[in-house]
Amino acid sequence: MKTIFFSIIFSLSAIYLKAQSINAIGSWSVSVPSSTIAEAGNDYNMNLTSMTNQTMLDINIPLTTISWRVDVNKQDSFWNNSLTLWIRKTGDGVGTVGSSISPIGTIPFFQLTNMGQPFFSGMKKYMSIPVQYEIRGLSVLIPASTYNTTVVYTITEY
Amino acid sequence: MKYSLIIVFCLCQWVAFCQTTTSTNVGISLPSIALLDIENSGSINLGFNAPSEAGSPMVNNSSNNSAWLNFTSALGMGASRNISVQITSGSGSGYEIVLQPQAYSGGGAGQIGNRNPLINLSNMPQKVIDNIGGAHTGNSLGNGYNLRYSIAITNYGNLRKENTTFIITYTLTDN
Numbered sequence: 613m614k615t616i617f618f619s620i621i622f623s624l625s626a627i628y629l630k631a632q633s634i635n636a637i638g639s640w641s642v643s644v645p646s647s648t649i650a651e652a653g654n655d656y657n658m659n660l661t662s663m664t665n666q667t668m669l670d671i672n673i674p675l676t677t678i679s680w681r682v683d684v685n686k687q688d689s690f691w692n693n694s695l696t697l698w699i700r701k702t703g704d705g706v707g708t709v710g711s712s713i714s715p716i717g718t719i720p721f722f723q724l725t726n727m728g729q730p731f732f733s734g735m736k737k738y739m740s741i742p743v744q745y746e747i748r749g750l751s752v753l754i755p756a757s758t759y760n761t762t763v764v765y766t767i768t769e770y
Numbered sequence: 771m772k773y774s775l776i777i778v779f780c781l782c783q784w785v786a787f788c789q790t791t792t793s794t795n796v797g798i799s800l801p802s803i804a805l806l807d808i809e810n811s812g813s814i815n816l817g818f819n820a821p822s823e824a825g826s827p828m829v830n831n832s833s834n835n836s837a838w839l840n841f842t843s844a845l846g847m848g849a850s851r852n853i854s855v856q857i858t859s860g861s862g863s864g865y866e867i868v869l870q871p872q873a874y875s876g877g878g879a880g881q882i883g884n885r886n887p888l889i890n891l892s893n894m895p896q897k898v899i900d901n902i903g904g905a906h907t908g909n910s911l912g913n914g915y916n917l918r919y920s921i922a923i924t925n926y927g928n929l930r931k932e933n934t935t936f937i938i939t940y941t942l943t944d945n
Contacts, residue, residue: 634792641797652807653840653878653909660798667794687793697796747798752844753880753904758799766791 876913880905
């Protein structure tokens with residue numbers, strides 16, 4: 613009887629934890645116009661920056677006060693290492709009663725790598741956390757082509 | 771023992787379920803770019819000086835190296851470009867215009883190509899810079915390839931007293 617009891621308790625816990633979710637809405641695709649460089653001899657002299665809410669993150673942690681942390685990394689499909697992708701949170705979104713998020717507000721850009729890095733953390737449910745991207749390192753030395761990478765957000769409860 | 775196994779099993783489930791991921795895509799398209807410019811592209815004057823002594827040849831003491839070739843090139847992987855030069859207007863008799871591109875200098879970067887150091891200009895296109903890849907020479911005087919023009923007599927018998935205007939055209943082309 614005890615065996616069955618413990619088994620049910622732990623299994624339900626596992627199911628309960630599985631109910632957490634993180635959802636990213638909004639990708640970013642940008643084409644650089646060939647007219648960007650107006651004068652022969654020059655290179656690009658710019659970074660490309662997305663809208664401040666290019667991606668909106670929803671974090672669902674139902675019925676719990678468990679703390680969570682979002683890590684972020686990129687997984688390159690076809691990318692050039694001279695291009696660097698930067699990311700930042702530009703706001704806090706909307707949290708439920710008693711929720712918290714850290715750091716608060718807009719944070720500085722940091723460079724995404726293929727290794728996970730802490731992005732932000734919090735407690736309880738949050739919706740519509742705005743995320744902005746920036747691509748740096750543009751140069752005519754990079755072969756003309758379309759480059760793609762996937763930004764992966766991982767939520768961990770602790 | 772039974773309980774231990776159950777707990778271990780369930781903890782494994784915990785560990786497996788406590789992370790969730792989502793993702794989104796970021797893409798960038800970089801265009802092909804071909805920009806060519808001549809800094810100091812205004813008129814230049816070349817000529818011969820009459821000899822001071824009967825029987826002496828005419829002296830060509832005029833040359834000009836005020837113009838610089840600037841370019842920006844972005845292109846697909848493995849591709850290359852060249853810059854050709856030709857006379858598109860004007861012709862002279864008994865002499866020719868000689869172009870001597872100088873070695874690259876300036877603040878650019880990339881695959882800036884290989885120059886042809888001596889070209890006798892004609893109305894047929896000739897490659898002046900070849901094997902250009904993704905590159906930029908830098909902009910303005912002092913960047914790119916300095917263009918040195920001079921004239922050379924090819925046939926005294928055909929020389930005439932004349933003022934002729936030539937138009938010299940440079941073209942950046944995919945190989």
